[in-house]
Amino acid sequence: MSGPDEIEQVLTEVFDEASRATDGEPASYIPELSAVDPDLFGLSICDADGNMTRRGDADHAFTIQSVSKVLSHLCVLACLDDDTIAERVGVEPTGEDYDSIIKLDHHKRPFNPMVNAGAIAVTDLLMSAHGEKALEKTLAVYARLLGRENVEIDDAVFQSEQRTGERNRAIAHLLKNFGLIDHPVEDVLALYFKHCSVRVTTQDLARLGAVLARHGRAPGSDEVLLDTECVRKALSVMFSCGMYNYAGQWIYEVGLPAKSGVSGCVLIVAPGRMGVGVYSPRVDARGSSVRGVLAGRLLSERLNLHLLSGA
Amino acid sequence: MSGPDEIEQVLTEVFDEASRATDGEPASYIPELSAVDPDLFGLSICDADGNMTRRGDADHAFTIQSVSKVLSHLCVLACLDDDTIAERVGVEPTGEDYDSIIKLDHHKRPFNPMVNAGAIAVTDLLMSAHGEKALEKTLAVYARLLGRENVEIDDAVFQSEQRTGERNRAIAHLLKNFGLIDHPVEDVLALYFKHCSVRVTTQDLARLGAVLARHGRAPGSDEVLLDTECVRKALSVMFSCGMYNYAGQWIYEVGLPAKSGVSGCVLIVAPGRMGVGVYSPRVDARGSSVRGVLAGRLLSERLNLHLLSGA
Amino acid sequence: MSGPDEIEQVLTEVFDEASRATDGEPASYIPELSAVDPDLFGLSICDADGNMTRRGDADHAFTIQSVSKVLSHLCVLACLDDDTIAERVGVEPTGEDYDSIIKLDHHKRPFNPMVNAGAIAVTDLLMSAHGEKALEKTLAVYARLLGRENVEIDDAVFQSEQRTGERNRAIAHLLKNFGLIDHPVEDVLALYFKHCSVRVTTQDLARLGAVLARHGRAPGSDEVLLDTECVRKALSVMFSCGMYNYAGQWIYEVGLPAKSGVSGCVLIVAPGRMGVGVYSPRVDARGSSVRGVLAGRLLSERLNLHLLSGA
């Protein structure tokens, strides 16, 4: 097991090594994301005892984007049973989705909660569970798991997503067509875009990762923030579906549940060990942070975090 | 070649034979279509000289539905050049589309103007070409080709399509996402749904078919209604893409350009010979009129209409 | 209709124009094909009266390759009924086959007789129909339709195909697995490769095309070489499936049944009008002769041959 000293040393190495990667560009589909300094790079680790280790722009705030899918999935696992959820969304990776724009599975469901279609269906379920308080209640869960008093939404990003989100609008109307969302399309999308626009830092993500690594307990405490079962299910889905369509390669090389967001952030969970938050806005062709993916690979290797490594 | 007497006799046989088919059900996705008498059956042939032969409910009016795709395609061929159209929609059959809900081709274009996505892109092109007069101008073309003073829109069907058309809404937003439609999604859909809701009879369709069979001239007259080139292109697309995804089987067995609509209508064109309009609301799993498809097959065989038959 | 003089003049123009295309390279998967002079170019037209018009290397002999699929399909249509054939092979175009190496349809059948899998299934059917005389009997049909006393097999090409045909071997074993061929894989492949290795000239192909254009009668004669029904079926399949996966584009632009072979030959049929044979070994990415495809397009346009053009 890695003590704080080992983590300190490895983190320095990994930060330096990953800093050298300069491939990729910030996402450009909305001006708010493309205008960012591409060289920002933050890295935080929160261990099981709650010790936080930071490098670089660890406190720079960015929008959480697709990492919100993990939080929304946890919210829905906390308030609805498996069967209800399974009517609306599956748990399978999508495969390499090159021949279809909006892919649903054989039951016409989204493949899993880590892709946009699945997260939109999950958002609708949260509206059914919480009614008018859906935003308030879900943001309260977000805050608690991120270790914050409260979370704020980046309004410029939210407005921009609203304005340009034709692909998500297409997905939502298709889900509506198949009876997979119950609320008006624009209401569901508004909540979904708000979740994506929550502002976080790598420390917040590391802390969230540490909660998951501790199977629901707050780092360095016995406080139970999440039910163990919910965490197991959320981590399972992150593991098989979190890192895009290359489930196999990620499991082979890194072997850890993870989720990336197009703003350049990555959340990585090493069960029993630590949570990791990375931020670097240069993303690859699939929308994952180049340095984030590299840092994940190096940390797994150097700290022997691979779930099947026998450490 | 078939004279009026032969047509009379064969039409009687085919009508009787096709009447016996009682498979299928009227389309049920909107109440206006499902409420129809399922046993209605009309059949009209208009030959090159303009002679009209009718059987059954030949004058019963119904909404034209997807046969409007042929008319809108003709409208766009008449006012825009091939390259402009090709930027927005292709001319390939889709193949058997069982693994994807909204399929675009490698250029992210709709496959062809006979599928909903392609017809929606065509509708947007018509709006660009005609501006605020798009509805007026296109309906004038519709009327001229159907041999009518003017055409009317079935408002109940139009409203119902508007209300329930989530799948088409999804398609339109996806096209918007790829920059394949220039106007607001709801405006394009409104025009598209209006085109689908035009009321016609089998006689109208037979007359339209005869215009196409005469490569653009009015039946029994030298009046040129359409440019020969446009007709060739429209018939080519009907031939390869008109009858759903079973292009090969239809070419093999019937060998004629055709298009069906979910209300139960079928338009068939025998180039140089005649136009055929069929109406029978019981549709098969793919949304084609059961009696309409059967009548097409029998007429092709009995009147030796197959384009590759050497008649 | 085009008289001999018009054909002479257009053929000169088209030959000159197509000569300028120098894209593509001869197929290289076997040395016998790649060693050919890439600038060879022959073009022959045989009209309905049997008049032969030639340009360039019209008498240069080459192996027929995939154009044999048309001849073998005609052979099987002549001796077996539709249902027996339909148990083994369909009549649908394959679609753009980019995601699967060996594609079978929903019934696990090859899509059509114009792709290798379908032609191998057809070859097996010919062995069942003719027993030990299959080679002899089919080559007699080949000779009769090509207008020759007898045909010869290019043994070097045959041996080379045998040696390197791992993809066809894979296809044949898969067909065997699904019970779609009855004879030993190597026996079926030997006959299939022999059919592909038959030596022909563009004149032979033009004459074959003229027989099909006359729906089975010998050009300039009343002699019936093929049943009209068989010709209709064979032309239908060539029309929808003959020019690779771009059925729609070919029908849109050229509008004629055709089949190309990887040696650089193309057979084109203008029903009621003429047969065309082209040979030019530079092939495009899909294995079709660049000049052959271009010549087809130009001839269709200049001689107004498009089946839906109203000529």
Add this chain to the structure above:
Amino acid sequence: MSGPDEIEQVLTEVFDEASRATDGEPASYIPELSAVDPDLFGLSICDADGNMTRRGDADHAFTIQSVSKVLSHLCVLACLDDDTIAERVGVEPTGEDYDSIIKLDHHKRPFNPMVNAGAIAVTDLLMSAHGEKALEKTLAVYARLLGRENVEIDDAVFQSEQRTGERNRAIAHLLKNFGLIDHPVEDVLALYFKHCSVRVTTQDLARLGAVLARHGRAPGSDEVLLDTECVRKALSVMFSCGMYNYAGQWIYEVGLPAKSGVSGCVLIVAPGRMGVGVYSPRVDARGSSVRGVLAGRLLSERLNLHLLSGA
């Protein structure tokens, strides 16, 4: 952690519960598999200390079938580096393979070593690594990991696979076509079929599972049988690709590396904890033992073995 007593008790429960499942039928593609008593049911657990717990027909011998893929993968990981292997086979799950018979990835490689195509490519690599001694050397590894003096091949099963294996023959010729196997197809298949025909009991599988659970060390000993790295890689591939195409569901519910064989056997590995071997010849539509899959699910739940459960 589960002590021997807890294992004893849970195993009794799980054996009883799984015994009640009577769905499925023995595989029928060769007579040797279909002739078996369908009610056979054996279950063995080997814990990290080497304690073996058994129920039912734990000593009944059967052919290992696809579980040999794990052993052959371990053999190749032991003697070749990752890059050499990656030229021939990937590590991605195939997705739900319903539209393609023989699916290769974008590099024309088999998706992973757990599907037939991948295992055949691995077999060819073993022939390259070991030359004429490939059978001898690999069976020595098999024996060592199964905890046996030596292993024997079921000759009747081997002969039957040889005779009927047209699908595998098709795969091998396709791999040959793409240069993914270097040896003659029939030689590679003979070795592949021999590996599949090795006779084992559930105790052998449990012991193999325990070696993997101990990351390469013999159960109850410090003897190193496999390199830790190789075990991590093999377990990663089993985890993402071992249980057919439902990677996501298996990870969600059971969360353990596993591999099933069509004879009705399942190998399950609980890292750090135990190996499980199951045998029950009734298989489901995907060829997995019905009781084997059920036993895996129940054991994971009752013994809290899910890798992401926080136990």
